[in-house]
Amino acid sequence: MQFTGAHILSIDQFSQDDVEHLFQVADAMEPFARRALRTRVLDGAILSNLFFEPSTRTRVSFGCAFNLLGGHVRETTEIKASSISKGESLYDTARVISGYSDIIAMRHPVAGSVEEFARASRVPVINAGDGPAEHPSQALLDLYTIRKELRIDGPLEKLRIAMVGDLKHGRTVHSLGKLLCLYRNIHFTLVSPRELAMPAYIVDLLRSKGHTVSETDSMEAGLHNCDTVYLTRIQEERFVNQAEADLYRGRFRLNQAIYTQHCKPNTVIMHPLPRDSRAEANELDNDLNQHPSLAIFRQTDNGVLVRMALFALTLGVADQVARHVEEVPWYTAKRFRNPPPL
Numbered sequence: 236m237q238f239t240g241a242h243i244l245s246i247d248q249f250s251q252d253d254v255e256h257l258f259q260v261a262d263a264m265e266p267f268a269r270r271a272l273r274t275r276v277l278d279g280a281i282l283s284n285l286f287f288e289p290s291t292r293t294r295v296s297f298g299c300a301f302n303l304l305g306g307h308v309r310e311t312t313e314i315k316a317s318s319i320s321k322g323e324s325l326y327d328t329a330r331v332i333s334g335y336s337d338i339i340a341m342r343h344p345v346a347g348s349v350e351e352f353a354r355a356s357r358v359p360v361i362n363a364g365d366g367p368a369e370h371p372s373q374a375l376l377d378l379y380t381i382r383k384e385l386r387i388d389g390p391l392e393k394l395r396i397a398m399v400g401d402l403k404h405g406r407t408v409h410s411l412g413k414l415l416c417l418y419r420n421i422h423f424t425l426v427s428p429r430e431l432a433m434p435a436y437i438v439d440l441l442r443s444k445g446h447t448v449s450e451t452d453s454m455e456a457g458l459h460n461c462d463t464v465y466l467t468r469i470q471e472e473r474f475v476n477q478a479e480a481d482l483y484r485g486r487f488r489l490n491q492a493i494y495t496q497h498c499k500p501n502t503v504i505m506h507p508l509p510r511d512s513r514a515e516a517n518e519l520d521n522d523l524n525q526h527p528s529l530a531i532f533r534q535t536d537n538g539v540l541v542r543m544a545l546f547a548l549t550l551g552v553a554d555q556v557a558r559h560v561e562e563v564p565w566y567t568a569k570r571f572r573n574p575p576p577l
């Protein structure tokens with residue numbers, strides 16, 4: 236794809252070459268993310284972060300990624316803080332905000348809304364999650380993490396991944412499933428209550444690309460022999476009836492004992508976060524916090540690199556970053572070189 240000026244709305248846009256290119260740019264962002272160097276390549280540029288659904292890491296990491304490239308960030312959070320609550324259309328909001336910004340990252344509860352917004356925008360728009368549909372930047376950082384954790388240098392093959400939890404409403408697993416389709420011979424084990432199964436169109440897509448897919452509602456069977464387990468939260472905000480969400484919370488849990496009993500040693504543990512740590516849910520137990528295979532905070536760190544790469548590519552400065560480099564004068568923690576014990 237031609238990255239410069241493109242909207243990033245869906246994983247469907249990406250080829251394997253695009254992903255490889257993006258990951259090379261993400262690798263080059265590492266000195267800036269760990270504050271060994273700073274760059275002002277986007278000095279003067281403005282990102283508008285429009286987050287009409289709750290978010291911690293996606294919103295803040297998009298913002299930090301832009302700041303780390305030297306750009307400025309404007310935030311709008313919650314529909315009630317925006318004129319959308321006064322009846323303004325997405326079209327009008329897009330026309331207005333795109334006049335104030337160089338690029339926009341947007342999250343909205345309705346599937347397809349970010350695309351609708353992008354059609355009216357005069358600047359690139361990145362989908363930061365549209366309802367249950369897609370979350371492309373999360374899938375890209377997830378794949379980037381899988382490759383780093385499994386020490387795969389280059390396109391991945393023969394991955395065995397278990398996706399666990401609310402696969403019906405989880406936009407991260409929808410996008411990650413589509414993204415993994417670009418590679419070969421992946422074995423997917425989809426673990427969910429039957430009512431929260433992966434949408435059939437995605438399962439069909441995986442099979443049509445030659446991947447093996449098994450679906451189960453047994454966590455133990457699902458964990459057997461995988462390289463990576465990707466846990467998800469029950470997406471309670473997508474249920475009309477909260478009592479229904481309560482039925483599924485806590486159905487699939489990973490803790491130290493279950494990991495030791497059912498997972499191969501070194502199985503990588505991932506979760507897009509937030510994990511629901513309330514007692515009735517607790518799909519990923521704190522007793523795994525010290526486990527070396529728990530990749531969740533490396534995943535969030537990698538999100539900054541991948542989002543920096545998305546900005547550098549869509550704004551056409553990926554090859555100019557090094558021309559605007561300075562030393563960092565302030566104290567910088569060695570967070571990337573020597574990560575503290577979890």
Ligand code: NCD
Nearest residue numbers: 293364406407468507508509
């Ligand atoms: C996810 C999301 O918003 O889809 N979070 C995130 O962006 N890292 C997953 C979730 O909310 O469960």
